[in-house]
Amino acid sequence: MIVGQLILLAVVLVYIIYGIIKAMKNKSLSLLHKIVWIAIIVLLPVLGTSAYLRTTFIPRT
Numbered sequence: 001m002i003v004g005q006l007i008l009l010a011v012v013l014v015y016i017i018y019g020i021i022k023a024m025k026n027k028s029l030s031l032l033h034k035i036v037w038i039a040i041i042v043l044l045p046v047l048g049t050s051a052y053l054r055t056t057f058i059p060r061t
Contacts, residue, residue, distance in 0.1 A: 016041060019049030026056065 023029070023037045040048040 012045060016045050016049055019052055022056065023052055 019041045020038055023034055023041065026034070029037065037048075037052050041052060042048070044051075
């Protein structure tokens with residue numbers, strides 16, 4: 001049981017860190033927008049990261 005919880009925690013942390021790195025590297029965002037997105041990602045970890053990544057998603061045509 002503990003191992004499963006640790007794996008889930010590790011996956012969530014990696015997902016959050018990935019979202020923060022993507023937000024920091026996004027050149028189309030101003031500094032204020034980057035700060036706001038990072039705050040959203042930190043305060044609402046899974047939902048914030050998912051929302052940010054969804055806004056940067058470009059569908060294939």
